[in-house]
Structures are given as structure tokens and as C-alpha cells.
Amino acid sequence: MPVLSRGKHRSPKKGACFMELASFLAGEAWSDHPGCTHPLLASMARDVNDHVDDFARSRLVPLIPEVIGLHGDDPRVDAWIAREAALAALPVAASERQGVAAVGLLRCERMLNQLEGRPKHHLDPRTRARLDEVPLARDWARGFSALGWGSSTSFAKRSAPAIVHSAVSGIAAASVPNSDELLVDLLAHTITLCREWFAHEPVPLGEDLWRQTVRMTQR
Known part of the structure; x- marks a missing residue:
């Protein structure tokens, strides 16, 4: 298998x-x-790669070919991806991070409501249930002054990456025994969803190319 390492x-x-x-x-x-x-x-893939240990990082390798070709211009995808990250982080993050995750989750919902023409305060059932698990963070987030509508371009460039990064780092720092497993599962789950959203199936890689990749990363 190819060997992954942290950073650029x-x-x-x-x-x-x-x-x-x-x-x-x-x-x-x-x-x-x-x-x-x-x-x-x-x-998300870069963040997960950098936050897990070497053993968990080796579990990411089979996912690499699956992200190739997963691209599209539907502005809802940024909110969908960020929402998955916030949903995963909210129940395990430390209490001081839960408010941030809840704000991110509500921002995702409001962006989707704006893009899909729903009332501002509509909540997806999964989001509502997850927020109800952490009522203090939920109530704090609802009063957060920055929860405006905003533009989809601004959300994609700034808010969505910040939500994902905060969620991944929150999971990594959580006092749970399986944080690395949660991060690997989050990335795998999001890739599966992206395949559905983009209606794309991964193209199998040739064995020669894969062997070249293994040789290239072995030390």
C-alpha cells in the first residue's frame, strides 16, 4: 500500500x-x-489526513481513487459536506467546542434553506435531533449574531471550510477512544454521499499505476 504522511x-x-x-x-x-x-x-481529506495517526492514515489509502472525478458546481454541496462534518462532531466534541459546531450546523441549514427556498429557521430532522442532544450549545448557537443568510459564494469560500476544519479538529481532540475511527468513517461516508450527489462512479486504476504509487511513497 502507498504510505501517507502529514502535511504538504x-x-x-x-x-x-x-x-x-x-x-x-x-x-x-x-x-x-x-x-x-x-x-x-x-x-476534509487533507484535514483528516493530518489529524489521524499513522495506522488510521493507512486506512485512508483505499479511498484515494474514489475522490478522483468527484466534482460539480451545485452550491448545495458545500453545505451538505459541512453539515455532515458538524453532525459528526457535535455529539463527541468537548463542551467548549460544541457551541461552534452547533453554529456551523445552523449556518449549513440556513444556506440550504436559502438555496432551496425554505423558511429561514427550517431544520432537517437529523439536525434537529442532534441539536436537541446538546441543548446548551443549541440555545447558544441560536442566539449567535452572525447567523445571517449570506451568499453561497462567501459560504463556500469561508464558512464551509471553517466548519469542516473545526469539526475535524474537534473530533480529533475529543475525549473518546475512537476519534481516529470516527474521522476515517466521516471521510468515507462523505465520499459515498458525494458519489450520489455527483452521480459519479470511480474509475478503476491500472495495476501498474498503483504499483508505481507504492514504490514512490515507500521509504
């Missing part, structure tokens, strides 16, 4: 993270921000 790398000789290997397998220039994957999904 100039070349395969220096190491490789999840999205850098995705760029290589997609035939793009070496980069941790390749064009083959939706930017927010790629952001």
Missing part, C-alpha cells in the same frame, strides 16, 4: 498526503489542491 510536500521524494496522491493518480500536476476533487471534500 514539494514532491513524492518528500512524502505524500491524501490529496497529493489523488493529484498524481488523476494525471494532474503534483498538488494537495488538485482540480479532480470538489474543493471542500479535498479540504
Whole structure:
């Protein structure tokens, strides 16, 4: 199996993270921000890659080919991805982080309501149930002054990546024995959802390319 490491790398000789290997397998220039994957999904993959330990990171490797080609311009996808991250973080994050996760979750809901023409305060049943599990964080988030409508462009560029990063770091720092497993599962689950949202099935990789990737990352 290819070997993943934390952070950004100039070349395969220096190491490789999840999205850098995705760029290589997609035939793009070496980069941790390749064009083959939706930017927010790629952001989640980088965050998960950097927050898990070496054993859990090895479990990410089979997911790399699956993100190639997962891209589209539906503005709802940013809110959908960010919502999955916040939903995963809210029940396990430390109490001081739960308010931030709840705010992020409500921002996702309001962006989706705006894009889909629903009332401002409508909540998806999953969101409502998850918020009801943490009433203090829920009530604090509802009073947060920054919960306006905003634009989908601003949400995609700033809010959604911040929500994902905060959720991943919150899960990583949570006082639970399986935080790495939760992060791997979050990324795998989100990739599966993105395949549905983009109506895309991964293209099988040739064995020669995979062997080349293994050789390239072995030290």
C-alpha cells in the first residue's frame, strides 16, 4: 500500500498526503489542491489526513481513487459536506467546542434553506435531533449574531471550510477512544454521499499505476 504522511510536500521524494496522491493518480500536476476533487471534500481529506495517526492514515489509502472525478458546481454541496462534518462532531466534541459546531450546523441549514427556498429557521430532522442532544450549545448557537443568510459564494469560500476544519479538529481532540475511527468513517461516508450527489462512479486504476504509487511513497 502507498504510505501517507502529514502535511504538504514539494514532491513524492518528500512524502505524500491524501490529496497529493489523488493529484498524481488523476494525471494532474503534483498538488494537495488538485482540480479532480470538489474543493471542500479535498479540504476534509487533507484535514483528516493530518489529524489521524499513522495506522488510521493507512486506512485512508483505499479511498484515494474514489475522490478522483468527484466534482460539480451545485452550491448545495458545500453545505451538505459541512453539515455532515458538524453532525459528526457535535455529539463527541468537548463542551467548549460544541457551541461552534452547533453554529456551523445552523449556518449549513440556513444556506440550504436559502438555496432551496425554505423558511429561514427550517431544520432537517437529523439536525434537529442532534441539536436537541446538546441543548446548551443549541440555545447558544441560536442566539449567535452572525447567523445571517449570506451568499453561497462567501459560504463556500469561508464558512464551509471553517466548519469542516473545526469539526475535524474537534473530533480529533475529543475525549473518546475512537476519534481516529470516527474521522476515517466521516471521510468515507462523505465520499459515498458525494458519489450520489455527483452521480459519479470511480474509475478503476491500472495495476501498474498503483504499483508505481507504492514504490514512490515507500521509504
